[in-house]
Amino acid sequence: MPRDGSPTRERLLDAGLKLAHAGALSSLRVDEVVNAAGVAKGTFYVHFATREDFLVALHSRFHDQLARRIEQSAGTLPHGVQRLLRGSLAYLDGCCEQHAIKAMLLGARAEPAIQQAVSAQNARFAALAAAEFAAMKWPGPEQAARLWVGMVAEAAIAEAEAGRRLVPLRQALRHFLE
Amino acid sequence: MPRDGSPTRERLLDAGLKLAHAGALSSLRVDEVVNAAGVAKGTFYVHFATREDFLVALHSRFHDQLARRIEQSAGTLPHGVQRLLRGSLAYLDGCCEQHAIKAMLLGARAEPAIQQAVSAQNARFAALAAAEFAAMKWPGPEQAARLWVGMVAEAAIAEAEAGRRLVPLRQALRHFLE
DNA sequence: TGTACATCAGTGAACGCGCGTTCACTGATGTAC
DNA sequence: TGTACATCAGTGAACGCGCGTTCACTGATGTAC
Helix, strand or coil, rough: CCCCCCCCHHHHHHHHHHCCCCCCCCCCHHHHHHHHHCCCCHHHHHHCHHHHHHHHHHHHHHHCCCCCCCCHHCCCCCCCCCHHHHHHHHHHHHHCCCCCHHHHHHHHHHHHHHHHHHHHHHHHHHHHHHHHHHHCCCCHHHHHHHHHHHHHHHHHHHHHHHCCCCHHHHHHHHHHHC | CCCCHHHHHHHHHHHHHHHHHCCCCCCCCHHHHHHHCCCCHHHHHEEEEEEEEHHHHHHHHHHHHHHHHHHHHHCCCCCCHHHHHHHHHHHHHHHHHCCCCHHHHHHHHHCCHHHHHHHHHHHHHHHHHHHHHHHHCCHHHHEEEEEEEHHHHHHHHHHHHHCCHHHHHHHHHHCCCC
C-alpha cells in the first residue's frame, strides 16, 4: 500500500469529499468514487483496505482541516468567551465552504463503521471548548462544552442547508452565552 | 393493505423499534425485523409498500409519542422559561427510556429516505420551543429555538449513551438560559 | 344447517441486482551487473 | 550503454453474496342462498 501522501490517494479522497452530500455517507459507493476520481476500481483497493477505511480517512482529513482552522483563528487570545466565539465562528466559516459538512456531521455519526472516529472527533472539539467554559467560570464546563459543540454543529447544518452564512443564527448562538 | 391499527403491523413496528440501535437506521434489515416480529418475510409487504415506508412509519410513531409526552408535561403552564425547561426535561425523560433514540435522531437524519419526515419533525419541536423563547423576549426566537432543539438532542444522545439521566448535563442545559 | 364461493392476511421460496472485493495481468520505473 | 530482472501502482473483468421485492399459494373467516 502506497504512502499516505500519494497523489492518487488524495484524488480518491477529494472525489469522496465532492460526492459526500445530503447527510449520506452510507450512500457513498466505491463505484462513484472511482468514477469521480477517474481511476479504475481496483485502484481503490491499492490505497484502502476496505470501504470503511476510506470513510475513516475521509472523516479524519475533513476534521483535521477544520481543527487547524480553529486553532489558527484563536491565535494568542486568552481563554474565555471571546476565544470560544472566535473559534466557533471559524468552524462555521469552514463548514460553509464545505457542502460535505452535513454528511460528515450526520452521516458519519450514523455510520457504524466510523463511530469510534466520530467519538474521538467530538471529544477533541469538546475539549477545546471546555477550556473556554472553564475560564468563563461556568459550573460543569465539560457538560457545557459538549452541549455547545452540539449547538454549533446544528448551526453548521443550518448554514449548509441554506448554502450561506446565517447572521441571525450566529447572533442567537452568541446570545446563549450572555 | 390492512388498516393502520392492525396487530401484525404494530408487531412489526415494535420489532423495528427494538432493533433500532447505535444510530443506525440504515442497517435495519427487513429480515431482522420479520425475524424479531415472528412473521414471514412476505407479511412485511402486506403492511408496508417498501422498506422506506416502514422507516417513515417507525420514525413518525416514535416522535408522535414523544410529542404527546411533551404536551402533557407542559400542561397549563404559561409560556416562558419554566415551560421550556419542563418540556425539554420531559423530552429527555422520554428519550432515556428508548435506546432507539440515537437511531431516530442520528440515523434518521442520515437516511435519505426519510429526510422529509425528519425535517417536519424538527420544525415541529422548534415551533414549540420558539413560542417559549418569544415569551422570554429573546431576540430571534426562531433561531434560538432551532439551536435549543439541537442542544437538547445532543443531551438526549449523551444520556442514551450513558443509559441513564445525567443530572450535571441537565444543569448545564439550564445554565444556557440564564 | 349445510354448501359454494369470495376475500384477504399471512407464507416462504425464488429472483435479481447492486455493490464491495478479488485477482491475474500490464506497463512504467528503478536497480544490478 | 545495454540487458535482465524486480518492484509496484494501476487495471478492469468477474465473482459472490446480502438483501429488498415478488408471487403463486394456503387457510381461516365471512357472506349468499
